[in-house]
Amino acid sequence: MNVTLHVWRQKNATSPGKMVKYEAKNISPDTSFLEMLDSVNQELIARDEDPIAFDHDCREGICGTCSLMINGLAHGPERATTTCQLHMRSFKDGDTIYIEPWRASAFPVLKDLVVDRGAFDRIIASGGYISVSTGSAPEANSVPVPKDASDLAMDAAACIACGACVAACPNASAMLFTAAKVSQLALLPQGQPERQRRVLDMVRQMDSEGFGHCTNIGECSTACPKEISMDFIAMLNREHLKATLSKK
Amino acid sequence: MAPALALYRTSVGKKVVMALTGLILVGFVVAHMLGNLKVFTGGEHLNEYAEFLRTVGAPALPYGMALWIARIVLLVSVVLHIVAATQLTLQDRAGRPQRYAYHKKQAATYASLTMRWGGVIILLFVIYHILHFTTGTAHQNYIHGDVYHNVVSGFQVWYVSVIYIIAMVALGAHLYHGVWSMFQTLGLNNQTWNGVLRGIAVLTALAVVIGNIALPVAVLAGFLT
């Protein structure tokens, strides 16, 4: 199959970018979307042009490194699918495909389709952890965890921090990401000692990174390759309210 | 006071302010709609009700006092609601300076995307509504104290009725998303309650729209004279 691509090209963080048209020819429908970009890049390299820069790592849908706004949708048209797990059979021969980077002031473009997601790392560093004394690992079963709490915590922990929620949100809000990270620890016994401080610090860091706020629109959950529920945003709101009111 | 200020400093906290002031305003809008329905029990009842609102709390409160307290609470709520919304909107604008060349929406409802401009329309309508029925400035045939007469003669002007109907549809959309959003912001939403809370939002919006639109429609249809 043949497709026409419009790809965001930007030399570096400071230069302006623009959409550039490319033709991808003789692509098998069974090729993955990133392999299709690889083959376009091969041609660009053969012509001595700068290949299109994009992020990827595991290509198994588990690491959260890949990104891309594909035809206006984060990770493309398939639900619960990362870009690396997207295949060309999701498109038709002759399609025009727009490819852009995540757009948010908190995610500055470094080059072409690659953005700096360090803002997420700083949110995690501000509270998305538990403090434990080092030494030999304790007996796993010594801390009982209710089944429903562990199930819900696992749902939140499915977040791979890819940033699709921010990219899809009309407000460029990082609430779904932050909510998933706050919730996964708030639900478990190990997360209790730092529970209040965690939510306050993570929300403060989220705001200071320049993300927008949540207007409860729901684009985030729909775009999320791990289908993280907006109920976790309600949980974050609840945690934040409780922590603010009970803080000494 | 300190927790309230700490809360307001965050985007999450500003939403709490919007949710709580929104709750006050929703409560008022529903009560106002129920009061409006008195028009169908006859002019005397409606005028008595209007007078009752001024004499509530007597003799402890002087004439009109309760009404003014309510007005001040509402005014403060409206101002806080708008200030928080404006600050948050500016934060969002700054959050994405460069727009997408191509952007699709999958989950957004019309109501959720029109909260801001819908809010502006509602504000303009409220100003007009006060000039029309409270002060009478924008009313062509205003008789002070005769609420029933003012309502009926006001809505007999067809374009005035149209303005009211359009404004109520805008209000309905705002409530449909706003009431649900309020539950989400206050952290009440979860798998068990989502259905019920959605239902409350839908019912609130429908009740306000239908209850209020009934007045201009009844006047235009010649049912109220």
Ligand code: FES
């Ligand atoms: S490359 Fe790892 S999730 Fe896509």
